[in-house]
Every structure is written in C-alpha cells, then in structure tokens.
Amino acid sequence: MNGVVELIAGLLVVSGSLFVLAGGIGALRMPDFYTRIHGASLTDSLGPVLILGGLMVHAGPSLVTVKLAAVLLFLMVTSPTASYALANAALLAGLRPEGVEGAKPAADAGQQETSP
Amino acid sequence: MHVLRLGLAVMALFLVWLLWGGLYKTPVLQLGIASCCLVVWLTHRMARPDQETHSWTLYYRIPFYWLWLVGQMVISNVQVLRMVLGPLSALSPTIVEVEAKATSKFALTLLGNSITLTPGTLTIDIDGNRLTAHCLTAPTARDLSAGAMIRRVAAVDPD
Amino acid sequence: MLLVAAIAILITMALALARALLGPSVYDRVLAVNMFGTKTVLLMAIMAFAMGRTDFLDLALAYALINFIGVLAVLWFVQESQLREQRRAATSDRGPPAGSDNE
Numbered sequence: 001m002n003g004v005v006e007l008i009a010g011l012l013v014v015s016g017s018l019f020v021l022a023g024g025i026g027a028l029r030m031p032d033f034y035t036r037i038h039g040a041s042l043t044d045s046l047g048p049v050l051i052l053g054g055l056m057v058h059a060g061p062s063l064v065t066v067k068l069a070a071v072l073l074f075l076m077v078t079s080p081t082a083s084y085a086l087a088n089a090a091l092l093a094g095l096r097p098e099g100v101e102g103a104k105p106a107a108d109a110g111q112q113e114t115s116p
Numbered sequence: 117m118h119v120l121r122l123g124l125a126v127m128a129l130f131l132v133w134l135l136w137g138g139l140y141k142t143p144v145l146q147l148g149i150a151s152c153c154l155v156v157w158l159t160h161r162m163a164r165p166d167q168e169t170h171s172w173t174l175y176y177r178i179p180f181y182w183l184w185l186v187g188q189m190v191i192s193n194v195q196v197l198r199m200v201l202g203p204l205s206a207l208s209p210t211i212v213e214v215e216a217k218a219t220s221k222f223a224l225t226l227l228g229n230s231i232t233l234t235p236g237t238l239t240i241d242i243d244g245n246r247l248t249a250h251c252l253t254a255p256t257a258r259d260l261s262a263g264a265m266i267r268r269v270a271a272v273d274p275d
Numbered sequence: 276m277l278l279v280a281a282i283a284i285l286i287t288m289a290l291a292l293a294r295a296l297l298g299p300s301v302y303d304r305v306l307a308v309n310m311f312g313t314k315t316v317l318l319m320a321i322m323a324f325a326m327g328r329t330d331f332l333d334l335a336l337a338y339a340l341i342n343f344i345g346v347l348a349v350l351w352f353v354q355e356s357q358l359r360e361q362r363r364a365a366t367s368d369r370g371p372p373a374g375s376d377n378e
Contacts, residue, residue, distance in 0.1 A: 011276075022197050034250045
C-alpha cells in the first residue's frame with residue numbers, strides 16, 4: 001500500500017517536472033517575447049500543480065500538506081498576475097507581437113507619437 | 117460591524133498561523149496573536165477596503181470552478197507541450213478581444229488570471245470589461261472567443 | 276524519483292538563465308528571472324522532501340511571495356526609467372530647456 005502511494009507521488013512529480021522542462025525549452029526556443037511568455041506559462045500552470053500535488057500525496061494528511069497547498073495557492077495567484085504585469089508593461093512600452101493575425105490592440109498604436 | 121470584520125480577520129489569520137506553525141506553547145501562541153493583530157492593523161491602515169460585496173455562495177462555487185480550470189489546464193498544457201517541442205511553423209499568434217460578462221473587479225481578475233493560467237492564451241491588456249488576449253494559435257483564439265470560460269466566470273460571480 | 280525531478284528543474288533553471296543572458300529585450304530578461312524564481316520555489320519544495328527537512332517549505336512559501344514582489348518592483352523600475360528616457364528625448368528635441376534635470 002505504502003509503495004503504491006510512493007509510486008503515484010513519484011509519477012506525479014516526474015510528469016510535472018517534464019512539463020517544467022518543456023516550458024524551459026519553450027522559453028528558450030520561441031521566436032518572440034509574447035510567445036516566450038506562453039512557453040514560460042507552461043512551467044507556471046500544470047508543472048507546479050503536478051509537482052506540489054505529488055508531494056502532497058507523498059506527505060499524506062498532515063501540516064506539511066497544508067503548507068504545500070498554501071505554496072500552490074500563492075503560485076497560482078501570483079504567477080499569472082506577474083505574467084500579466086510583464087506582458088502589459090511590454091505592450092505599453094510599444095513592444096509589438098510578431099506575426100500577429102487579427103486586430104491590433106489599441107494600446108500600442110501611436111505609442112511613439114503621443115509623447116508631449 | 118466594522119470591529120466584527122476586523123475581529124474575524126484576526127481569527128482567520130490566527131487559524132492559518134496555527135496550521136503553519138505546528139509549535140504550540142503559550143509564549144509562541146501569544147506572539148502569534150500579537151502578530152495577527154499587527155498585520156490586521158497594518159492592512160487596515162494601508163488599504164482602503166474595496167466597496168464590492170460578494171455573496172457567500174462564492175466560496176463553494178470557486179472550488180468547482182478550480183476543478184474545471186484544472187481540466188482545461190491539462191488539455192491546453194498538452195497542446196502547448198506539443199507545440200513547443202514541434203516545428204515553430206505551426207504557430208499562428210493571434211490577438212483577440214473578448215468581453216467579460218461579469219464586471220466586478222473580482223470576476224475580471226479571475227477571468228484574466230484564468231486566461232493567463234491556461235497556456236496558449238495570455239491576457240495582455242484589460243480595459244474596462246474588455247480583455248485583450250494573445251493566443252499562440254488561431255484555434256485557441258477561437259476557443260477563447262467561443263466564451264466557455266467567460267460564461268463560467270460569470271456564473272461564479274454574477275453581478 | 277524526486278532526484279530526477281530536481282535535475283529536470285535544475286536544467287530548466289539553466290535554460291531560464293540562458294534566456295536571461297540572451298535577452299534581447301529587458302522584458303525577456305525579467306521573464307527569465309521570474310521563471311527562475313518560481314522554479315526555485317519548486318526546487319525548494321522537492322529538496323525539502325528529498326532531504327527530509329520539511330521546514331524548507333516555509334522558505335519556499337516566503338520565496339514565492341518575495342519573487343512576485345521582486346518582479347513587480349523590477350517592472351516598475353523599468354517602466355519608470357523608460358518614461359524618464361521618453362521625457363528626456365521629448366525635451367531634447369525642442370532644444371535644451373532650462374532646468375530639465377530637476378524634474
């Protein structure tokens with residue numbers, strides 16, 4: 001029984017770390033800044049969920065599990081907020097997404113001309 | 117009423133403190149209560165509380181939303197994983213604007229963060245209740261515009 | 276199993292560092308540093324279990340918060356300095372006005 005739990009926990013942690021590794025590769029490989037954020041967000045979404053979830057299974061019901069849940073909650077709230085702040089700052093600074101189809105966002109139009 | 121809210125905040129903080137501490141001796145507990153009171157006082161001094169009120173049903177609807185979001189995350193993670201390891205010519209970055217149905221600050225934050233949290237879509241601008249999202253491929257952009265996530269967020273926190 | 280995951284995360288941190296060095300814009304670097312920070316949190320959580328010292332989790336908790344605040348602070352700094360650059364460029368276009376350094 002104990003061995004099965006260990007195995008499940010290990011599998012969860014390893015599969016999570018695979019997502020994290022793929023995200024790292026994505027952040028290095030992607031062609032422009034906005035697509036790189038997508039690569040990095042791969043490491044911020046399912047990676048932590050699987051890794052910390054696996055560790056929770058490993059720890060069993062205890063105070064440690066509560067702490068892991070708190071770490072997970074903080075990561076899930078802060079990492080998209082940080083990504084949004086980053087993307088929005090880049091957009092407002094006039095960094096244009098490459099090769100984009102569809103409407104241009106209003107925020108970055110005429111950024112250079114509006115300086116007083 | 118106001119004092120009651122502050123007292124509730126202190127109690128909630130102390131509960132969290134108890135869960136994280138694991139060391140229950142009288143002087144430590146006193147320090148804990150003191151630090152909780154300090155934090156509540158500092159926060160009260162620092163932040164102007166927002167005027168939004170949410171119904172209590174929010175607290176049991178959110179876990180269900182999280183479950184659904186984890187499901188979405190699994191799907192989109194696998195898609196983006198394939199895209200990251202596959203050829204880069206498969207990318208077709210698209211920018212879409214979507215309109216949120218629920219307009220409270222909480223609902224907008226939840227929607228924006230959910231969009232960012234599912235890989236392949238990324239909130240880059242929020243203006244009023246219009247969100248601009250950068251999508252890795254045109255199909256993910258179409259999925260986002262179809263509005264399943266927007267509807268669910270609006271169901272979690274209706275105006 | 277935990278060690279495999281730890282090594283994978285270490286490799287990811289190395290990749291993030293490579294992105295931070297490669298650049299090209301300052302936002303790419305901030306993105307890489309943010310990634311590095313969140314991976315540090317995960318690494319700490321894993322090492323807490325690998326070494327059997329679960330009090331490391333408190334550090335992970337604190338690091339998660341500090342990392343977030345740190346990234347926001349760096350972004351604010353970048354934005355602020357860019358605004359200053361823009362203002363300086365705008366004023367120098369009109370010729371050197373008096374007291375432009377005191378703003």
